[in-house]
Amino acid sequence: MSAIATAPALEVKDVEVVYERRDRDPVRAVAGVSLTVGRGQIVGLVGESGCGKSTLAKAIVGLEKPRAGTIVFEGRELSPLTRRARPIEDTRLQMVFQNPFSSLNPRRRIGAQLAEALQMAWSGSRAGGDGSLRERVAALLELVGLPASASERYAHQFSGGQRQRIAIARALAADPTVIVLDEPLSSLDASAQAQIANLLVRLSRELDLALVLISHDLAIVQHIVDEVAVMYLGKLVEQVPSGELWQQPAHPYTEALIGAIPRADGERTLPVALAGEVPDPSAPPPGCRFHPRCPYAFDKCRVEEPAQLPIGRGREVACWLHEGAVEPRRPSELAAARAATTP
Numbered sequence: 632m633s634a635i636a637t638a639p640a641l642e643v644k645d646v647e648v649v650y651e652r653r654d655r656d657p658v659r660a661v662a663g664v665s666l667t668v669g670r671g672q673i674v675g676l677v678g679e680s681g682c683g684k685s686t687l688a689k690a691i692v693g694l695e696k697p698r699a700g701t702i703v704f705e706g707r708e709l710s711p712l713t714r715r716a717r718p719i720e721d722t723r724l725q726m727v728f729q730n731p732f733s734s735l736n737p738r739r740r741i742g743a744q745l746a747e748a749l750q751m752a753w754s755g756s757r758a759g760g761d762g763s764l765r766e767r768v769a770a771l772l773e774l775v776g777l778p779a780s781a782s783e784r785y786a787h788q789f790s791g792g793q794r795q796r797i798a799i800a801r802a803l804a805a806d807p808t809v810i811v812l813d814e815p816l817s818s819l820d821a822s823a824q825a826q827i828a829n830l831l832v833r834l835s836r837e838l839d840l841a842l843v844l845i846s847h848d849l850a851i852v853q854h855i856v857d858e859v860a861v862m863y864l865g866k867l868v869e870q871v872p873s874g875e876l877w878q879q880p881a882h883p884y885t886e887a888l889i890g891a892i893p894r895a896d897g898e899r900t901l902p903v904a905l906a907g908e909v910p911d912p913s914a915p916p917p918g919c920r921f922h923p924r925c926p927y928a929f930d931k932c933r934v935e936e937p938a939q940l941p942i943g944r945g946r947e948v949a950c951w952l953h954e955g956a957v958e959p960r961r962p963s964e965l966a967a968a969r970a971a972t973t974p
């Protein structure tokens with residue numbers, strides 16, 4: 632097999648994105664992030680508003696130019712050029728935005744918009760596939776659970792969930808291997824959220840499609856992702872397979888995010904409350920960026936930035952509590968053990 636066929640679908644390596652601002656300090660919205668997404672894998676990128684998720688998404692698809700770092704797509708480093716200047720193969724890396732209404736043209740029939748997306752993909756090196764353009768549009772609509780007759784209608788004639796299906800169909804027109812979806816569920820009601828979540832899982836499995844699912848709400852994505860990458864103030868603080876997330880969150884921020892999710896019985900899952908706001912990314916706290924909000928912070932956390940520490944299979948955490956740890960432990964347990972041994 633070629634190197635490209637065996638490479639991960641997407642590798643983000645030490646990416647940094649800085650917004651320069653007139654008369655104000657620059658914002659380092661993404662402050663050195665590395666993330667690997669395997670083929671067919673669904674990775675949830677979660678964190679509070681303002682932590683840099685959208686900026687990272689834009690850097691991945693070429694809508695923001697990273698100041699440093701590289702994006703490797705199917706084993707090939709992407710050009711640091713803007714999206715328009717990239718070669719056509721790179722359209723296999725697609726993005727879906729939060730509000731499908733604003734990304735669909737209100738004055739053109741859905742079928743025409745999907746046909747255009749198909750033609751753009753075909754104008755590249757790839758073959759057009761079987762069947763006429765009309766049949767391919769119908770097949771795309773079917774793939775996302777809409778009837779062929781949807782092609783005759785306009786965006787405003789659909790519900791929010793249906794519009795998101797159309798936006799996904801348009802991304803699929805490019806025959807992608809990776810789709811980055813920025814808050815694809817958050818503008819939808821609960822039932823549409825569940826339907827689109829199911830659709831995304833099905834598409835990922837059927838098409839061996841890797842998805843990066845961005846959400847400020849861990850509760851929304853928890854059931855559909857294979858892995859969770861937790862972002863805080865421009866950095867990844869933890870990467871964890873979703874199955875282990877509940878049993879063993881390793882970073883105090885992850886623990887707090889989980890604790891904030893209400894359970895069906897009205898109780899909180901964990902007694903850790905997340906106090907305060909995300910600090911200004913143009914002036915991040917020294918040491919660990921989370922330390923001012925961390926219930927377990929100790930001296931080292933206030934001065935030294937934690938490295939990404941491997942803690943078991945496929946897991947990493949940036950937290951000094953885990954220094955020297957050989958397996959994942961809850962931060963509350965580690966803090967208690969530390970308190971017991973520290974004079």
Ligand SMILES: Nc1ncnc2c1ncn2[C@@H]1O[C@H](COP(=O)(O)OP(=O)(O)OP(=O)(O)O)[C@@H](O)[C@H]1O
Pocket residue numbers: 650652658660678679680681682683684685686687847912
């Ligand atoms: N064009 C810009 N110019 C200057 N600062 C920006 C710009 N876009 C984003 N920022 C800042 O960069 C930081 C990260 O923003 P970003 O939108 O990536 O975060 P986010 O986690 O996606 O949050 P949200 O869910 O609210 O979009 C924020 O402090 C934001 O104010």
